[in-house]
Amino acid sequence: MASPERERKRKRDANGNPRAVVATQSQQTVKIVAKPSGSHPPLLATVHGVQIPPTLKFDAFVKSTTSTKRDADGKKISDTRQDYRLHAQTARIEYDGTAEGEDGLSYYVGVYDERSGNVEVYKAPFLHVRRTVRRLKEREGEAPEKASAGNILASRQALSAAFGNRTSRKALLDEQINAITASTLGTTASDSVVSAISSAVDTATASLPSSESLRSGKGNSKYIPPTHDDEEGVTVNNIYRLDEMVEGKVLSGCAAAVRGWEEVVNKGGDPESTISPHYVASRIRAVIESGTSVTTRLKILRLIEHIIHLHRLFASSFASTVYRPKIYEKLSADDKSITAYLIDTFTDAKNNNPNDRQLSRTKQTKLYCYLLIFCLKVEEDGKMDLWDLVQDLQVDRKEVEMAAREIGARVQPFAENIVRMMGFSKDEAREHRIVKLAVPLVFPKAKMMMRKK
DSSP: OOOHHHHHHHTBOTTSOBOOOOOOOOOOOOEEEEOOOTTSOOOEEEOTTOOOOTTOOOEEEEEEEEEEEEOTTSOEEEEEEEEEEEEEEOSSEEEEEEOOSOOSOOOEEEEEETTTTEEEEEEOOEEEEEEEEHHHHHGGGOOHHHHHTSOHHHHHHHHHHHHOOHHHHHHHHHHHTTOOOHHHHOSOOHHHHHHHHHHHHHHHTTTSOOHHHHHHTTTOOSSSOOOOTTSTTOOGGGSSOHHHHSOHHHHHTTHHHHHHHHHHHHTTOOGGGGOOOHHHHTTHHHHHHHOSSHHHHHHHHHHHHHHHHHHHHHHTSGGGEEEHHHHHHHOOOSSHHHHHHHHHHHOEEETTEEEEEEOOHHHHHHHHHHHHHHHHHHSSSSEEESHHHHHHHTSOHHHHHHHHHHTTOEEEEOOHHHHHHHTOOHHHHHHOEEEEOOSSOOOOOOOOOOOOO
16 A cells, blocks of 8 residues: 555655546536526525524415516506515424525526436525514514514513523513403404503402592591582481491391390380390390380390400400401301301411401401491490490400591590599599590591601
């Protein structure tokens, strides 16, 4: 076998110059034949900066557009133009090939046939392939150009939805779950969309206080039912409407016990001996003897008794938490609808568990507010002494006073002549407060944050 050095020398002549390579001449003549492209010509495409999967298959489309114009002699000339497109897509990316302007050049594709020695030449349209993220293209049903030209946040969200991991897609879903878009409102016109949004906002904010009422102090409490003190002909008894505070079936559940009280009083008996809340026991006989709305006021007294028992149950429980079935077991209400009303109105679910009920700070204040409104409905003149109610609840008097101010009532001490007539000492007089509900209501002022200078 010849060495590499000898092999190199064989390719050179005696003078060391490279030997000339003699070209082999072919006797075959190549003929170029122009062929019509027809409706499905070959297509040339560029893919600058795009890496296309090797298994990706493109579909070709063509659209014919015919235009008519006149020449210099006024004759009509029809011109048919073919618009070619390429399209392919994966799970996340779409590839579109379109003709972008004219560069003044014509492109052809030649097909060589060895047997005939002919090269068939076809005119080939030249297309540019670009890729688009499908989430950007499909966003809000916009065209791809408009979708791609969205703001940075929308583009980032679309890319995160297409290429993000499970954590990023979940975070994006949490942000968009309550988004109001054209797709969520349906295929309505812009006016209808605005009307739908305005209607939804009005419905959601109907129960919220206005800025004027917040500045004036009216309606700034979340513990009280709706007030009607601005209506014409309003009285103390209907400032807070009973039917808006408690359902009729709940009061109907108190009817049996009320009839028992009336029978005992009419027979000369003493129903107070079987009732533990002193406020309720001290007012049954006075309500029956007054003859004014006796049945309704007695039903409210019976409901007050149940509310006080509910408060005592939670006050004596660990962490102010009671298991829901235990409430039905320990709270001897006249009807199950009464217990259900008390649980749903004055207790919260602890740790999102509907069976574990707790008396939170908010619900406790609401209980005091409702209890005071019910008590003032029992009183004929719309005013009462807090002493009996505070003793029944076994709480600090200031907490009940705060609830009284939340319902718009006025809290005042006893007059000096009343204190002397009742024989109260200074310490005893300090614990007695008169709560009076009158029009106009006086709510505590909303606290405003001071602006930093």
